[in-house]
Amino acid sequence: MATEIYYFSGTGNSLAIARDLAEKTNGKLISLASVVDKGPIRTDADVIGIVFPTYYEPYGGVPLIVRRFVLKLENIDSKYIFAICTYGSVSVNALKLLDEILRSHGGRLAAGFTVNMPYNMGGSSLNSPEKQQKMFRVWEENMDVIYEHINARREVRFDTPNVLAGKIYSLIQFIVAPLIFLxxxxxxxxxxxxxxxxxxxxxxxxxxxxxxxxxxxxxxxxxxxxxxxxxxxxxxxxxxxxxxxxxxxxxxxxxxxxxxxxxxxxxxxxxxxxxxxxxxxxxxxxx
Ligand SMILES: Cc1cc2nc3c(=O)[nH]c(=O)nc-3n(C[C@H](O)[C@H](O)[C@H](O)COP(=O)(O)O)c2cc1C
Incomplete structure (x- = not known):
């Protein structure tokens, strides 16, 4: 089972996660920026991972380059595609939008994971060293669970606990999701x-x-x-x-x-x- 993990990253959060998973899955780590402008993207891999940061949640959360990348992928109807979306405060739309783009292009998102990481547009209150360390720890603790889902090719949505909101994060999502459009x-x-x-x-x-x-x-x-x-x-x-x-x-x-x-x-x-x-x-x- 060949795996390719494509990533986009400005400050390394998504790259670090993509790299960890590539190691675990024995997958090939590929920068999506390196392939996006070189014509159609054909791959023999049966598992495709896409790791990216949430950008501007009110506009769907998916960076423009990731949207372009997905539309360049060819023959994806039978692939197991998973995505990991890193975020700094809240990410409720990005995986849904990514799935919609994939579906418009003949594929679909089988599994999606959101991972809380330091907010690279944030001030010191969001990014104290203790909070950062906690986020990295939470990722390490959850990485195996995510890997097992991928390895078993499960259909799943999974959020790592948000450090700020702790375990009530999933509850907060229901409140935040409608409000985010404000x-x-x-x-x-x-x-x-x-x-x-x-x-x-x-x-x-x-x-x-x-x-x-x-x-x-x-x-x-x-x-x-x-x-x-x-x-x-x-x-x-x-x-x-x-x-x-x-x-x-x-x-x-x-x-x-x-x-x-x-x-x-x-x-x-x-x-x-x-x-x-x-x-x-x-x-x-x-x-
Ligand atoms: C332009 C821009 C917009 C962002 N918008 C959001 C957002 O809407 N919600 C959120 O939780 N984080 C947002 N973030 C924070 C990033 O998603 C987060 O820090 C991510 O882990 C950065 O990943 P990277 O280090 O791989 O670039 C934004 C960051 C940038 C640069």
Missing amino acids: FKPVTRRCLKQYYNLNNGSYVEMLPNMDRSFYTNDNCAGCGTCARICPVKDIELVDERPEWQHKCEFCLACFHWCPQEAIQSSELENTIRYHHPDVKVSDMLNQD
């Missing part, structure tokens, strides 16, 4: 300021979020941002990054800049973070 206008307003089109859709607006980035005087022109960007959105001009407006807003450039020189008006309270077991060199292998 945040849609707020998110839309935030996105719209970067794209000057009255009827601009989420799909049009998100790539322009990079207009919020700028560098301060700490920038040493090292080019880490350009090399680490999974969608090659950054060009260096006079040793300074210039964003090309095909951004996923994964924040890799912001979080991995060794000088912390990259700033964004959207991230004023965000503390710099990356998964402790993921190195810059691991991230550079995404293309």
